[in-house]
Amino acid sequence: MTEPSDAATRRAVKPVICYPNETLPAPDLELYAQARKGAVKLGEVLVPPRDAACFRVKAGQFFRISSVEGPQVGDLNLWNAEDLSERFYSGKSRALHGTHLTVAERMWSSFPYLRPMATIVKDTLDWYGIDAYGGSVHDVIGTRCDPYTGNLLSGTQYHHCCHSNLTRALADEMGLSLHEAEAHVHDVLNVFMCTGFTRDTGQYFMKASPVRPGDHLEFFAEIDLLGALSACPGGDCSTEHSSDTARCHPLLVEMFEPEPGALNGWASPPVNGYDRSHGRG
Ligand SMILES: [Zn+2]
Numbered sequence: 001m002t003e004p005s006d007a008a009t010r011r012a013v014k015p016v017i018c019y020p021n022e023t024l025p026a027p028d029l030e031l032y033a034q035a036r037k038g039a040v041k042l043g044e045v046l047v048p049p050r051d052a053a054c055f056r057v058k059a060g061q062f063f064r065i066s067s068v069e070g071p072q073v074g075d076l077n078l079w080n081a082e083d084l085s086e087r088f089y090s091g092k093s094r095a096l097h098g099t100h101l102t103v104a105e106r107m108w109s110s111f112p113y114l115r116p117m118a119t120i121v122k123d124t125l126d127w128y129g130i131d132a133y134g135g136s137v138h139d140v141i142g143t144r145c146d147p148y149t150g151n152l153l154s155g156t157q158y159h160h161c162c163h164s165n166l167t168r169a170l171a172d173e174m175g176l177s178l179h180e181a182e183a184h185v186h187d188v189l190n191v192f193m194c195t196g197f198t199r200d201t202g203q204y205f206m207k208a209s210p211v212r213p214g215d216h217l218e219f220f221a222e223i224d225l226l227g228a229l230s231a232c233p234g235g236d237c238s239t240e241h242s243s244d245t246a247r248c249h250p251l252l253v254e255m256f257e258p259e260p261g262a263l264n265g266w267a268s269p270p271v272n273g274y275d276r277s278h279g280r281g
Helices: 007-011 029-037 090-097 147-154 162-174 178-182
Strands: 040-047 052-057 062-067 074-080 083-087 106-108 116-123 136-139 189-197 204-207 216-221 225-231 251-257
Touching: 029 116, 029 216, 040 052, 040 225, 052 062, 052 162, 052 251, 062 116, 062 189, 062 225, 074 116, 074 162, 090 106, 147 162, 162 178, 162 225, 225 251
Parallel strands: none
Antiparallel strands: 040 251, 052 225, 062 216, 062 251, 074 083, 074 189, 074 225, 106 116, 116 216, 136 189, 189 204
16 A cells, blocks of 8 residues: 555654553562561472473462573463462553563453462563563563464474473363363463564564573562463573473472561452443443
């Protein structure tokens, strides 16, 4: 199509932020930091390369995901530990906070709950910012690598994509069949993954993660959580995923509990206040 005569004028219209987030309830980061100081380690889970593992944290506890041994990306799912229908909502978290998450930002839950599930309290990669390609770390713009897309694009039957890893881990944790568990697996927080959209074609891109052993991302659990983390078969995601060719490393999840009374004044957030009448009755 030929451009209209006022094309330049239309393109020059300034964008507005869809969801100004000044009115989002702000986390009390100082209280969390104080509580974290006296917290004791409860346990840890080592997620093997090209596989996933589940972990549980109670509301008011902390969990930390660390790079160990070498650069590695992780795909994180979260559920309400008592109700798998409340799960992480990647798309709304993106709409509220932007394409990549960091300190003070939240992992929000699905409708009709839409409340904070976890708050990021520490990010050793926060120095990275947004690079010259528009890339940044810990995205909520990807989905999770999965065998269906691989089959669609190249006819493969690969079984250690994050989607399958998360499915197996949840099935084992909950005593569900693989098909039952698969329905609960959802789009992830791509921990340590460096991604963006190309400016010329708008395509999703990845590049070698800047993560190094010792780097970590730490969360405060706002509600009782069941988590599952997959150590992506893409390794640092510098070349390819959905195959066994990339060099992969484990990821460490550690859980911490604050001292009794350390969270005085804090309460687990209630579910969303919308009355759910949807305009009827
Ligand atoms: Zn993956």
